[in-house]
Amino acid sequence: MSLQGGSGDRGEVASPTTGNAVSAGGNGVMSGESIRPVTVLSSQRLRLNPNKEHKPDNYEDLQLDFSPSIFSSLEKYLPPNLLGVPREDKVKFMREILLKYLPQGERNRAQKHREYRQKIISNYQPLHRELYTINPSTFFVPDFLQAITDNSEESFKSIVTEPSPGVFTFNMLQPRFCELLLSEVENFEKWVNEAKFRIMRPNTMNKYGAVLDDFGLETMLDKLMEGFIRPISKVYFPEVGGSTLDSHHGFVVEYGKDRDVELGFHVDDSEVTLNVCLGKQFSGGELYFRGTRCDKHVNTATHKEESFDYVHEPGKAVLHRGRHRHGARATTSGHRINLLLWCRSSVFREMKKYQKDFSSWCGECFREKTERQRSSIAATKLELLGRGEATT
Ligand SMILES: O=C(O)CCC(=O)C(=O)O
Ligand SMILES: [Fe+2]
Structure with a gap:
């Protein structure tokens, strides 16, 4: 976890952690409401598929130790x-x-984070509302928008290039959008x-750098992930939950004089990462890749x-x-700011707990599996040959 190899050629890989995990938390009690005896058998189970027709209750007014939206979402899974x-x-x-899923420590941390966000959101005045x-026609370049609208493998192929296996690039953001976002981040930092x-x-x-989700951009980024990144990830990353991305961590990183200089060798806490350069003028700052x-x-x-090195260009995305x-x-001169969206899939994370072989995406699991198959074929051949010789 520790060493951040400078060149990234080898060395231990750091895994950045974030504080924004699950938005839930609290002090373990529900205040303000008397708890009535429940007419429910605890042996009852949630349904496998949600009841899409059911309109859930609103839980916003209750003092709960999990986010009210979790209750509204979960309600669709209740037994009829x-x-x-x-x-x-x-x-x-x-x-x-x-309670079975989220330990107390994590709930406390999430509650603190909710309060932190609330404090920012109730005090910070956005500059560019x-x-x-999300406004697709002013955010995205026309080709990207067209490909998403068509939503087919062919349409994605027409805008996406894969300069190295598993690294996909495409033009995505309009210069004006990049400018506005940079100016909003600057304004937030000033505040x-x-x-x-x-x-x-x-x-x-x-x-x-700054977490965009913390000062009001969470809903917009969620829509960006659901409507624009998930469809592409479904095609290019199905083996790591690309079609079921359901939460994100959205932020900007900043490099240059008086900022971070470089970023050590690491893996992200995400299934799929979107990294878009917002500007400004800079040299250096290449992104180096070293296998999954x-x-x-x-x-x-x-x-x-x-091994692959990618040179950032404003407006261009790497997935x-x-x-x-x-x-x-x-970043050797100038100022580089990138938008990062770490996209996660809760379904994939749950399934991963029960798997050992990740040869569909881990380069080393793949090599080991191929080697096992190769030696098993060789052994079978040898055995057949031996049998053949024995019978002649
Ligand atoms: O600076 C970059 O382009 C890479 C940023 C990154 O990998 C990250 O924040 O996870
Ligand atoms: Fe990263």
Whole structure:
């Protein structure tokens, strides 16, 4: 976890962690509501598929130890006989389930983070309100928008290039959008300095940069992921949950004089990462890739064909697996700011717990599997040959 190899050719890979995990948390009690005896059997199970017709209750006004939106989402999975019971009974049932999944420590951390965000959002005045709601025609370049609208493998192929296996690039953001976002980030940082507000950095590896989700851009970025990144990831990264991306961590990183200089060798806490350069003028800052690895193989050697350097261009996106080992070289002059969207799939993360063989995406698992198959074929051949000789 520790060493951040400068050149990224080998060495241990750091895995940046973030504080934004699951938006839930609390002090473990529901205040303000008396808890009625529940008419529910705890042996009842959630449905496998949601009831899409059901309109869930609103839980915003309750003091709950999980995010109200989790209750609204989970309600669609309640057994049919529970859909019509009083809201407090549904809360009790769902809370019991949620408690099994989110330990107290994590809930406390998530609650603190919710309060932190709330403090920013109620004090920070956005400069460009048009950034906070997605507007495809002003955000994206026409070719990208057309490809997403057509939503087919062919349409994506027409805009996407794959300069190295697993690294996909395409033009994505309009210069005007990049300018506005840069100016919004600058404005946010100005406010942070003036208010002497201590902000959380995007991850453990950055001293600079800002989490966009923390100052109001979460909903916009969620729409960006769902409507624009998930369709592409479904085609290019199906083996790591590309079609089921359901949460994200969105931030900007900043490099240059008085900022971070480079970024060490690491893997992201994401299934799929979108990295778009916003500008401004800079030299250096190339993104180097060194092959995709699972946890077990994260520190294994790089093979020649896995080495690839990418030169950032404003407005242009790079899409890669989070487990694709990478880092950023020093930005030697000017100022470089990139938008990062670490996209995650809860379904993939759950399934991963039960798997050992990741040969569909881990370069080393693939090599081991191929080697096993090769020697098994060789052994079978030898045995058949031996039998043949014995009978002649
Ligand atoms: O600076 C870059 O382009 C890479 C950033 C990155 O890999 C990250 O923040 O996870
Ligand atoms: Fe990264």
